Amino acid sequence: MLHPFFSRFIRMPFFLRIFIIALVFIVGFGFLAYIFEPETFPNLFDGIWWAIMTVSTVGYGDFVPTTTLGKITGMVLVLSGAGFVSSYFVTLAAATVKRQNNLLEGKVMFKGTDHYIIVGWNERARAIIDKLLTDKKESSIILIDQSLETNPFVDYHVHFIKGRANTDEILIKANVYEAKKIMITADQNLDELHADMNTIITLLAIKGLNPNVICVVEILTEEQVANAKRAGADEVIQSNIISGSVMTNCLHSTGSVDALIFLLEQFDGTRFVFRSASSYDGKTFVETNQSLLDEGALLFGIKRGADTIVNPPHPFKIKGNDMLLVVDSPE
Incomplete structure (x- = not known):
């Protein structure tokens, strides 16, 4: 009977095991105080209250053992139980810090729904996320990138996941199954052709897990536009053509093209x-x-x-x- 219990107990998280042991000490010694000194501790709750105050070294002094047996019980409780309680709080604090670090370093799975996923980190991704934070204040944004070490945003709406977005493990971490929209930006560390190939592979991985999610992709080379559409892209943004068009107008125009640039800046979703x-x-x-x-x-x-x-x-x-x-x- 005891072996299955101990097997399950050993597999529990460390801080949970420490908490259970501390709880057993508190309840056990509270019961002993109630048994040994019923005049001082008229009910079990008072005994447990005294044990908690004693083991936490608070010691209000509202309940004090008067008999030798009661005092010995208190001494054993302080010498043995305080260590477990202190270990519990230290372990809990360490687990909280570790969780926070894992969240900052992109190791924690996102469990929300109806979120936006941005793949890749560059100035375009930064601008997109900044705009989403302004326009979609209540929406969660997932940033997937393998080059970043930590989350570049302090806003709690932005959840960072470190890794390659063309792997199932990372996409599942981002909860691609319940995402609202996904934007795949071109990898700035690759040449144009390889960046487009990486974008299309990422798109195939996403559509393989969630065929219905809306995907907007950035394609740099014109010949890969058709492949992106075949892979399931709902919208294709040819950023090179857009920037090339503006630069061409700058060359051919006899005056300033500020108005054209301003017009393009209005394509921000608002x-x-x-x-x-x-x-x-x-x-x-x-x-x-x-x-x-x-x-x-x-x-x-x-x-x-x-x-x-x-x-x-x-x-x-x-x-x-x-x-x-x-x-x-x-x-």
Whole structure:
């Protein structure tokens, strides 16, 4: 009968075993005090209260043994039980510090839901997380990266996991099964082709575990865009094309392109939004734009299937399953 109990006891966490031993000492010696000195300790609770105060070296003095046997009981309790109690608190403090260090170093599994996962650490990832912390104040953000030593954010909404995001172990730690959206940034430590290959492998690993999660990926080379879409990317961001377009405009423009750069900066998820076109089915682009202008918004373009059409030629009719790319008015 005792062997299974001891087997389970030995497998318990160390601090839990120390706590159980200390608890047994406290209850046991409280019972002995109640038995040896019923006049001083009229009930068991008073005996346990005295044992706790004694073993913790607080000693209020409201209960004091008067008999020799009671005093010996108190002496044995202090000499034996105080060590276990002290060990318990020291172990508990050490476990708390270790847990905090593991959390900071990206070793702790995330157990929340409806969170955003950002893969890779660079200035783009920093900007994305900063924006999410501003716009999605109650949402949890998971940062996965193998180059960082500790979490670069002090905000408790950002949970860091150290490791390669193309392995099941790390993705499970990030609870990819219940993630809301995932953004995979290009690895800045690799050349463009290898960075794209790493991104696609990571995307395949994610979609293999959770085919339904929305994945936005950053692709650097044009020839890998098709492969990213085949791998299951819901959105592909070609950052090189965007930055190249701005630089080309700088070369060809006779004046400043600050306005263009400012326009691109507005693509931060707060001004440019997609709206359903179901209520504008059959209307022209101009008519739809006029209706939106009355609401203080501006129709920028149409997303039809995999194609995005900006300022289509007149006449262009809206279909009910289109998505409207709209510039909302500032709040």
